[in-house]
Amino acid sequence: MFPAQGLFATLPCPDRQSCHRSSCPFSHDPNAKEDLSVLIPVDAPKQAPVSSPVVQQKPVASVPAKRPISSAAGPSKIENASISASEPPRKLQRTGPSKRPVAVPTATHTSHTPQTGVPLIRVPPAQSQVAIPVRQTMLQQLFQHYLILYENISSKNPTLASEHALRHEAEVYQKSNKHTYRNAVITAIATLKQRPKPDSASHHSVGTEGDLARRAEERKQLDSLRLTAKQLESYVMSLDQMRQWGYIVDVPSSEGGSRPSEEGSVRTCERCGTAFKVKRREDASMDECVYHWGKAFSAKAGGEKRRLFTCCSRPADSEGCERGPHVFYESSPEDLHLRHPFSYTRGGGPPDEPRQDGDSAQATAEADSALDIVALDCEMVYTTGGMRVARVSVVDATGKEVFDELVRMDDGVEVIDYNTRFSGITAEAHATALLPLAAIRRSLDAFISSKTVIIGHALENDLKTLRMVHHRCVDTVVLFPHSAGPPYRRALRVLVKEHLGQTIQQGGGTVGHSSVEDSVATLDLVRWHVLNRPPPKAKAAPSVSATTNGSALPQPVLAS
Template sequence: MFSSSSLFQQLACPDAPRCPRPNCLFSHRADLPLPPPLVVPVELPVGASKPSTLSTVPAKRPAPSPSTSTSGPSVPREPPRKQQKLPNRAVPTVQQPTAGPPILRVNGALSVVPIPVRQAMLKTLYDHFTVLYDAILPMNPTLASEHALRQEEEVYKKSNKQTYRVAIIHCAAALKRRAIPDVSSHPSVGTEDEVTARAEALKSRKTLRLTRARVEHLILSKQALELWGFFLDIPDGIGGDQPSQENKPAKCDRCGKSFIVKRMDEAEECTYHWGRPISSTTGGQKVRVYRCCYKQVPDDDGCAQGPHVFYETKAEDLHARHAFSYLKYPPSPNTVLDVAALDCEMIYTTGGMRVARVSVVDGAGNEVFDELVRMDDGVEVIDYNTRFSGVTADDYAKAALPLSAIRESLDTLINTETVLIGHGLENDLKTLRIIHHVVVDTSIMFKHPAGPPYRKALKDLAQEHLGLTIQSGGGTVGHSSVEDSVATLDLVKWHVINRPKLQPTTTKNVESSGT
């Protein structure tokens, strides 16, 4: 303590004679007067009467407790700082790719290269990808942004502070030298590492020709075929005696309402969702939404319009529209394949969903058959289902052969010993009215995490294992059965080359799970 220099000894102690301080600064002499009280004038409310004497208020006073009530109008006070509810500060996350230039969102303290430099180089890559993808960006508007982000990350991981800029410049020059892609599955689509890895994998697959010996272990047992909905025997009854359901009642496969089956020019329109329900997380809660428009399930408004259509699944109903039959038994012509990949595209008709295009490739991936199918006599088209089938009215006008003639042509290529490869092949065989037991199905071979009866889409498997983008033609172009059959065959080749461990097919939850 500093010395007080006896400056307060001329003032009487305000606490005398009960002063608790052992060395008080004030004087304890009885002849000294007490210090005058501190008088603070109090401002009175407007209209209040002025008291005769001013109130004496201590210089310091304890803050009133929360429970203390005061008279007069309540005045809102700012709560203590600790009790204030401050807005949450969102933690920045990696930005989802958009249709415009991407923004790099990374922790600047952890980045060896300054963030402004990386952002500038990212914009350079985006500009080059935009030029490269000019023909396919209308159908894939976020592709340039996605690939620019991945390409910058690839370069950053391989570079240091000194080599980063040069590596980006070399990468941009490489993008300029690429061939201009016309479809999203073109070899030029992707980052440098992705293009290189895909080229090497493609070379390995191209040199591999699948034979029965190579895929023998992948052939499904009859128990598995029955489990996954394959028809093992020809249904009873006269086949093909009721080819059309025109002017008869049915349940719409799109909106679920009952209707009278009419051909295209007479059909009533319905409003529906063309995308399947999927799980999505919104506001921290898991909800079911439609893949087409992301509206929550259920939603009666729909997002698309089209004619009422129907889809049949019972064996006897399908047999009545067009008869089932087995493939030819050996011996067959020398042109018969030991392994073939098959895919079909279907359209809606007055005879249900019928095959409109059939494509077959051999064990090396060469196209050996691709034909459009004309409907049977008495069967009229309701909807070409172009969004999924890829078949248009102009395409169908070129169809010359009915299904019976298509089957005869297929008999020269495949027989009961041919290993047929497909994705969801039971649907293709049903629409072709073929009973076949020697099957390899990639939708079963590559397990869905949720187990049976769920299956991964061919598009997702091709992207995951082959690095290929398929079925990306948009809402008016649809799928290609040739592209899908080649992708299915390549998935089996990938499996043979990489030999991942197969999981046994199980019947768990098949009855209780949805499709």
């Protein structure tokens, strides 16, 4: 046993007289008083005596980021009550950062500005089956291969590689799981390496795998749709519609072809609006015209609305950006008939007069070799006889080319400007033309009769320059109207880009348009309309202020 220290010798024994200890450490003196000082260590600081115990109230502390670890025995009921009063339930308590990450779509950029560098994936990690760093690494690999694929078109389309890489990664992720994701991306990269490098944004190899598959399916549907004349019956314009849209529906009564050229006469320039003397090309260069080849459009700059030209973005009242010869354009049926006579298509005639064909003619028509449907487009040049046709292209209902010829000018008519920027025709190419317009019309009669449905874009301009009167026409200008209504028209290249996802008329400079390409484009637009929209309903023709023998709407020279 330890030796007694006598620390309790002055304290009365708690058992008092009933204590049975042989050597009790407490005092049994009846006069002993309690002295608590003996229980306090010598070196401990002394405190002032307290008369009664005081319960100190703990200050309410803020809820910690994480709940402190409780003792092994667990908190008491009082502690639980205080915690439940000051803290939210454990399931609702926020234990992470002060702001949770906002969930965003899988494939999105970090900002709304055009992305030209490596795109970023912003997805909450909990919503992605594949680790985000892994996806970002694979996305970067896709982006690098898209850069290589698009190197020939990246200068004009700087954001294309980033956009397509981001969408391609999203497509692969949606079709795979965490075990197959890597291999799926590697396979996609291998497929990218096999693609030919595009030379334009409309090339078939531009796009993600989903884009290519979708375009192939749409192309397959368009190609498999063989249009019939019965299908297009509701698409054919009525004579009233044709008159209101500027078509010539009957042959003018004046003498046709009596004055093919206006050489030496004074006309108003279509480009600059000044009066000039009509001259041949070699002489017209001495009288130069300064003009804008683009169209005027409205734009806001500094809060002010201004009219600018599409060719140079200069104000409408600025000096022209192009120099060339003065030219003139005619739209009156009488003037056009004077240069070269109009005629009906084979088997056609005045719309209000009964035909003298009889039953034998009908039997002949049934055995006729004329096509049911064709799509037609022409390219025009400026001559001493106004604007004249220089190329005619026709495709059948399947899009197969059936006719494509250059047109030699009539005797006495000389070309002033080949308008290569739009027509695509050069002097060297046109020198090879052999057939004049009269011979071209006879060639067209071999497969176009009065029963043939002709498809075109702003088709009345093509029929006018062909001097053709035809009554079964389907016009994509009418099928896809401008939001502002007539006489405004949507450009063919815009319609093709919007509905077919293709880019046409991208020659530019001295290359110009292709009438074969435009013919196929108009045919595909009608196919698309048949597949995706209800047929047009019979409705009143658009109102216009004046008409002149069916020539109602003042149209631009080049409608396509």
